[in-house]
Amino acid sequence: MPQWRQGLTKSLHQTRSMPESRYFQLATVDGSGTPFCRTVVFRGMTDENQLVVISDTRTEKYSQLEKNAQAQVCWYFSKSREQYRFSCLATIITASQDINLVKQHWNKLSDAGKKQFLWGEPGTPRNDGTALQIEGDFDEVPPHFCVILLAIESVDYLNLRGNPQSREWHQKDANGNWVSQALIP
Structure with a gap:
């Protein structure tokens, strides 16, 4: 397991009681x-060091x-004062x-989570203040539901605790092995 992943596992464990530790910011660019930057929910990590999120194929993100x-x-962890920046x-x-x-990911969602994928196209006007109408069945995966795997190419880790603070750069070498380098914060 790469050094950065061991650190991330520790960060997640230390902040497991804090709901906000399950959210990170995902940045993309348009044509x-x-x-564009938005907050997404961490849904896990694969054995291949891919962050997992879910989305809707009707969104700008997609x-x-x-x-x-x-x-x-x-991804910032306020309790441990650590920041991870992943290039993916x-x-x-x-x-x-x-x-x-x-x-598998659809079935892990609560009914409230599933509703978000069944009440219309994201980003379209909402004509009145009434409740959103659910269109679809919670037992069936809607065709616009998708999983996004974010393969981590490099990691810039910053620990804001201590004086001086510490920073590390992690990336794969030519053989696919993770190498680390301490950096000046």
Whole structure:
């Protein structure tokens, strides 16, 4: 297990009682190079060091990652005062590509989580203040539900505790092994 992943596992364990530790910021760019950043929910990590999130194929996030799979993640843990910045390459998995993986993540969602995928197209106008209408069945994966795997290419870790603070850079070498370098914060 890479050194940075051991640290991330420890950070997640130390902050497990803090709901906000499950959220990180995901940055993408549109076709003109304009950056977009949003908060997403951490859904796990694969054995191949990929962060897992879920999404909707009708969102800007999806269309931006389809055109440019490069993404940046920034994850801050306030309790331990640690920041991880991951440079990632995104892979989007739809039900037509891997129904088992997509269904596995759909089934992990609460009914409240599933509702978000069944009440209309994200970003479209909401005409009145009435409750959103649910269209679909909680037992069936909607065709626009997808899983995004963020393959970590490099890690910039910063620990703000202590004086001086500490910073590390982690990346794969030519053989695919993770190497680390201490940096000046």
